[in-house]
Amino acid sequence: MQRKNVIRFKGRLKTRGRERERDRDRDREVEMTLGLINANPVVHAKKERVARTEEPHDDDAIDPLEIYEYVRDIRDPEHPYSLEQLSVLSEESITVDEKLGRILITFTPTIQHCSMATVIGLCLREKLKDCFHPHFKVDIKVAPGSHADEESVNKQLNDKERVAAALEIPNLRQLVDECLYSSEL
């Protein structure tokens, strides 16, 4: 008898999960139609890919271009454009010091009050974690003066605990994954 209950309970959980999903979808839809933070972003052309020369180099250290190649195609959380197209990132905004094992990415949110800045930062952090050896310390910052809440965003993005906690939130996790693995572009 009790077993049956459990099963039913699980079933209900499932339906509730579906409901939540539906709710969220609706929310997203509303957001897409009404609540876009920057409804009409300026879209830039994609830069041409620089083909790496095949011949072996003596010095093949990690350079900003290599990092840029990984992050340029991350999708914007709001728009079906890449971060490169929205000029959120550029090759110049990335610095790397291989000896000290540090990577610093400075990105420029499209508008001053962009609440998506943290999401973009999370995406960058996740992507770099996938692509580089963990001994690299990654710093992610918004470009000085490009965000109204610059200090707190920077703080939030470089706080391990908060980043980990943020990625525990299923919705946020899904949003980040969509940005990273989306093929919509």
Place this chain on the structure above:
Amino acid sequence: MADPTQWVKHVELYVNSSSTAAQQAASVDAIANLLKNDLLTLEALVREMEMYLTTTDSTIRSRGILLLAELLTQLKSKRLNDASIESLIGFFTERLADWKALRGAIVGCLSLLRRKSHVGVVADDKVKAVVQSYLQNLQVQSLGQHDRKLCFHLMECLLDRYPAAVRDLGDNLIYGICEAIDGERDPQCLMLSFRIVQILAGLFPGPSGPLADFAGDLFGILGCYFPIHFTHPKEEDVDVKRGELSRALMLTYASTPLFAPFSIPLLLEKLSSSLPLTKVESFKYLSYCTSKYGVERMAEHFKTLWSSVKDATYVSPETNLSTEAGFMSEMGFQDSDIMKQAFVLLQELVQQSNGSFISLILEDEDIKIFMNSLNQYEDFDNIPIDIRQRLHAVGRIISVCINTSIASCNKVFESFFPLLMTYLGLSVAKPHENSCLAEDYNPPGRLNFGALYLCVEVLSACRYLVGSDELTPIPDFANQTWGVMLHNVSKSLAMVFISLLRSNVAENSQNAYVCYGVKGLQNLATFPGSLLAVSKSTYDSILLKLMSVVTSDINKTFLWTLAMNALVEIGSFLDKYPNNTPWSQIRHPRQSTPRRPSLYPTGPFFGYCCSCPRLPNFIDTGNKRHPYVDGGGYDLYYPNLINLNLGSSKSLNVTFSCQLFCKSLLLEDPSLPATAGEIQLIQKHLFHGPRFHKSGGSEEIPLNFALSIWDKIENNRSFNLDSLENELLDATMMAMKQAVGSCSEGSQEKIINKALGVLLSSNCLQWMESISGNTPSEAEGLQQIHKLDSFAIRDEWITSLFASIVIALRPQTYIQNGKFILQFFITTLLNGHVPSAQALGSLVNKLPLKITGTPLSKNLCLDEAVDMIFHSCIWTSYNGSTYERGSSEIDLSSLRLCSLSPESDKIHATIGLAWIGKGLLMRGHEKVKDITMTLLNCMISDGDRGSLPNSKHPSLVCNDEDLHHQLMKSAADAFHIIMSDSESCLNKRYHATIRPLYKQRFSNTVMPILSTLMLKYDSPSIRSMLCRAIAYVVSDTPLTAILSEAKKLIPLLLDCLSMMVEDIMNKEIIYSVLLVISGILVDKNGQDAVAENAHSIVNQLIELTTYPHMMVIRETAVQCLAAISELPYTRIYPLRTLVLRAMLKALDDPKWVVRQEAVRCRQAWASIASRSLHF
């Protein structure tokens, strides 16, 4: 008659504005078919359509009229009677007034007016009515683009087809046309309206016609289009190109001289525009108009025209200083488009004006002042750039004047030539008093460069004038003023030029004087014969000077190149005009006593070169070191001379250049790094060039090449080549192989017989006898070692080149003295001569199975050869080894006694065996098995060493151990030789006998043996050798053969990898094995086998991801790991953490490519469980 209900519905469909275009077209076709087949008459149709044609609804009416017009267009080749044409044209003429239904009316008129005369045409009075209605009713510019186009078409048709009818309308017509085209902007319509104006101009040519009154107005309309400029940025959007439109406008401007009073001032005014395009166009229009308007109309503008040309070229020229051209052309200046067009105009004006324009130029104050001021600019380096530019412009102006006509040429000569000559220190009037006629004349101080430059320009312009084909019949140049003048000074001039090339003057490497000296000589020497500017003796001395520069001034690269180019030019000129040259007079006396007639080809120029005293000297210098070879000229020389000879049409010249090349190759000291490159060049020219294929692969060239090399070797006994010059030998061998390979059997026999002769007479033979002499005593063994070292360079060349011949022979080629050749190669091969081994392999690959015809004792067939090889020589199975060859067992101990280092000999023998085995394998001979077994025994002989009698000196044992290891290794490497494709022998190009699938067959027989041996032996050294062999065999086996055996092979391959990882030298093998594994991984069938061994494969691959010596190995290993992630989930899931950990390491790889692959691989493995990369 067709039922009206049938076709009426088509009419309705057409008129109905809601039907589609396709439906409408279909209904037109349907009705037209009825009409064409006389199932329906035009009258009946019109009667039935009356309602549509006359209704007050303008939409339906216009559709109806258009239908009728379309039908008439379709009926253009059907005969109609005059009455119907008359009534129809009347109808359409009237309808032209109906602006709401206009299109149908225009189309109708057009189709009726365009009818050919045999199907009924419109009468002239009706045409006139059409024109009148047109002029009265049509407001062309207020119509849409398509209708405008139709209107223009109609007008063009009227003017074109009915000139008589429309001409009477006179003023009215012109006025109407003006109105119609005024303000037109569409490119297509413009093309039409320009065309209309052109026809109109042709219609009223007279100066007093109606057009004369309206010319101003008409040009007012046309004038504003110049220069044509598209406001649409993209030209491809428009189907009319800017260039076409501009040309149409130009034709329109030039269509009648009546436009001249308006167009010339306009164009002249536009010349002052700041837009370069406008200037170019203006000049272009002006030159075209000049040619059309005639000189009377232009005469009043001459002054302005000249000043504008002068402005564009002389006063403010726009030239680009092109750096790469140097002084070679125009002092390095490159004319802009504006200048080019200005010169075209100048030429047109001079040509048209009949002398009046040229006097304007010659009397121009600026030019005069400039000419008189030439004295100020003596030294080239001191001339400022703007003055150089002016000099260049004046030169161009003068040469344009000269090459326009003989008369203008005379005038220029009269005014400027004496002055120029005075600057150069020559006198035209008294040519014999010129000081430069002395043999050793040196110019006093610096020669006036400006004068020199202008003089050379004048010369080349004269040459152009006499060389132009338009001047037939050729006038008598010698009696022209300029001809006399030039002839008087030509000798002195030549001497001045020659003096410029003298060494003390030409020291400066990049000297403008030298450049123009050579250019002047070249110009003097290339006047066609009958118009010759120089006498025979001068011509001779010019060529001699150039030749002597080529043969002796090799270290003056700049001068040398110039002289060579000049000679090439002169030569090709002579080839072009063979009967026209002084050469024909010169050749005979010299050819009566040729030095070596057989060597000299018959091409006129070439003969001349050969008859020059210096060149043959060079060719026959014998052993002396020649100046050519010193310095950097060496690499310049061959390409040029070869080009020179190859460029000429005589194939003999090619032969000659081969000989030349061979001579210098073998006679001179070829210790220059350039030589190997030259052989490649020769090879390229001779065997791959267009000439070679054009002549149907004629073998004359390669045959001669090969024979002449052997000639040279034969004649030259003191062969002082640097022994390190291997590159040169390699290139020569390559060339020899290619040459022989492209010959037919007969030629090959010639070559090999020749070579055999040389070989038999060389020291090689003595050497061979001494080494194969059966004297097994230690003392003589030592002596032989001494002899081995003295295997002289010349002998090595002979042996190597001989081997090259044998390698490239065709199977059918008959080989004399085969047994000796075989013996010879066996001996040399033991000396470590690899080409000999390859030659042996080729020999056994190609020898005939049986000799046909009379068997001679010296001839050879395959079985005999194989027997000889197996019996005679020094390699064999080991005593006491597991394998006994029986009949072909050879006494090994004798070899061990006669040499101090038998193992090294055996290494050579193993290599030889490998090549022989390859030859046999490729033809599918069974003896290859014996060879394989011998090699295998060699590899596993490690365990037997104890049992062998050790006769070595104790001190050598350690060394011997090492050597033995090398022997095993070379036995393993032999499998590489057997399996891989070789570039240097035994391939299609060298006519090898190749049986299909031979690799597969060999792999199928050997692999089982190798794998059982792997199980049998534990000794690490033997196992590592076996692994090596397996790796070689597997990596060259076709993948399909491997896939079927994949299950068995994979563990073996993994063993191989783990064995070989230790040694850095093995990286290439590791890579090829890794490629095999990746091939298996990617294949669908191979994946089962992989799945079984997934764990061990992954472990091995992970080890390779950190392989430090070769980046591609790491990269491929990571790629393989990524491919493994595609395998069934259950198999690989346990390995996931392992791989991810390894990839984490690979992320830190020093190479970017590996890092990138690692990211991909990591992603692939992470995603088999979830997206998370955490573990």
